Amino acid sequence: MALVSIFETLESEVRSYCRGWPTVFDRAQGSHLHDEAGRTYLDFFSGAGSLNYGHNNPVLKRALLDYIEHDGITHGLDMATTAKRAFLECFQDVVLRPRDLSYKVMFPGPTGTNAVEAALKLARKVKGRESVVSFTNAFHGMSLGSLAVTGNAFKRAGAGIPLVHGTPMPFDNYLDGQVPDFLWFERLLEDQGSGLNRPAAVIVETVQGEGGINVARPEWLRALRDLCDRQDMLLIVDDIQMGCGRTGAFFSFEEAGITPDIVTLSKSISGYGLPMSLCLFRPELDIWEPGEHNGTFRGNSPAFVTATAALNTYWVDSRLMEKQTLARGEQVEQALLSIVKGLGHRGVSYRGRGLVWGMEFDDKTRAGRICARAFELGLLLETSGAQGEVVKLLPPLVIPPDDLQEGLGILDRAVGDTG
Known part of the structure; x- marks a missing residue:
């Protein structure tokens, strides 16, 4: 316990994940983490979606080590560097041009927010x-x-000041299909007495990860795109957790056949867990003045290196999406169906896309108990949803099928043990 005590005595009370996983991790490779006592855990968390290609992916690691050994630029602000050039050229050739996207690329600070x-x-x-x-x-x-x-009341309360200039509207199926899509939203926009200031933009996740794995239907997203066009609002898609292949295609909005005006990426864009983020937008929106939005670490060159290696390794064709993500997603879906059937469909449901899935329990405390039991059995899971009522599955996209099946078996046992 002496080794744990430094975290308890010196680190802030704000720490969270370590409370659910009370051990000290030492190494990681692929879909496994190892603690300092030598115990191995399967990882269905993937760094909150920042490790889509697994821990210490060997191809990405080799590229990073070669760059460091070459004395490549580590800190470059927004200077022109060979690492940034290589990434931009690769991103254009592998991601943007094949999808007929003409986005400009902005490097803000390296976090999603x-x-x-x-x-x-x-x-x-x-x-x-x-x-x-x-x-x-x-x-x-x-x-x-x-x-x-952001909708979560607990997270919003931490701001300590009024959070202004944001207006919430119902997400897809929030009203259980009882009200036509966007009826309330459009009525407010058109009514001069509604009190809704004309919005500059609408921001949306195609799958709400932290919100409980709420999946927007493609037709709902298309209707939102149409509404934004008719009402002169920009459409921002936050693809920070669901982009980079989590739902199958590189961008999660591809299935719906829409083109957002602005897209945010982070988490797995570096491919290696290194901090990096992008803001993409239509060229005509690029009205920034030089330095109008900047940051000391917006030029994270090691992340450029691993991001380039990830794109060249996994996105020059559709094999990752078809042979890995979608196939493994079907494996997860069948396992969750079996678990739900075993419970007689009582008090539990599941939903997801690609390799992001969730199980929601009517008993709001059960998801947390399942995740705790899964940890005891050697599997990392987290909860999501406004009350932590959803067990969230985010395995690496490249997880071997046997590892995935083992983890799903542990989940099944954890559900049974907490019934």
Whole structure:
């Protein structure tokens, strides 16, 4: 316990994940973590979605080591470097051009919330308006602008000041299909007495990860795109957790056939767990003045290196999506169906896309107990949802099928043990 005590005595009470996983981790490779006592854990957390290609992916690690041994630039602000050039060329050739996307690429600070702040700031600058519409159960980050468009009451309360200029609207199926999509939203927009200031933009997740694995239907997303076009609002898709292949295609919005005006990426864009984020937007929106949004660590060259290696390894064709993500997703779906059937469909449901899945329990405490029991059995899981009522599955996209099946078996046992 002496080794744990330094975390308890010196580190802030704000720490969270370590409370659910009370051990000291030492090494990780692929879909496994190892603690200092030598115990091995399967990882269905993947760094909250920042390790889509697994821990210490050997191809990405080799590229990073070669760059460091070459004395490549580590800290470059927004200077032109060979690492940044290689990434931009690769991103253009592998991601943007094949999808007929002409986005400009902005490097904000290397966190997801900074990408969201940049997107909100740019939308307001372009439209000359302050209001931004978000959705119920949304999560967009922990800085003040991002919190203003986040739904979770606990996280919002931490701001300590009023969170303004954000207006929530019902996410897909929030009203159980009893009200036509966007009826309330459009009525407010068109009614001069509604009190809704004309929004600059709408920000949305195609799958709400922290909000409980709430999956937007493609037709709902298309209707939202159409609404934004008709009402002169920019559409921002926050693809920080669901992008980089988590739902199958590189961008989670591809299935719906829409093109957002602004897209935020982070988490797995570096591929290696290194901090990195992007804000993408249509060229005509690029009205920034030089230095108008900057940050000391916006030029994270080691992340450029691993990101380039990830794109060249996994995204030059569709094999990752078809042979890994979607196939493994079907494996997860069948396992969850079996678990739900075993419970007689009582008090539990499941949903997801690609390799992001969730099990929701009517007993709001059960998901937390399942995750705790899973840890005891050697599996890392986290909860999501406004009350932590959803068990969230985020295994690496490259997880071997045997590892995935083993983890799903542990989940099945944990559900049974907490019944």
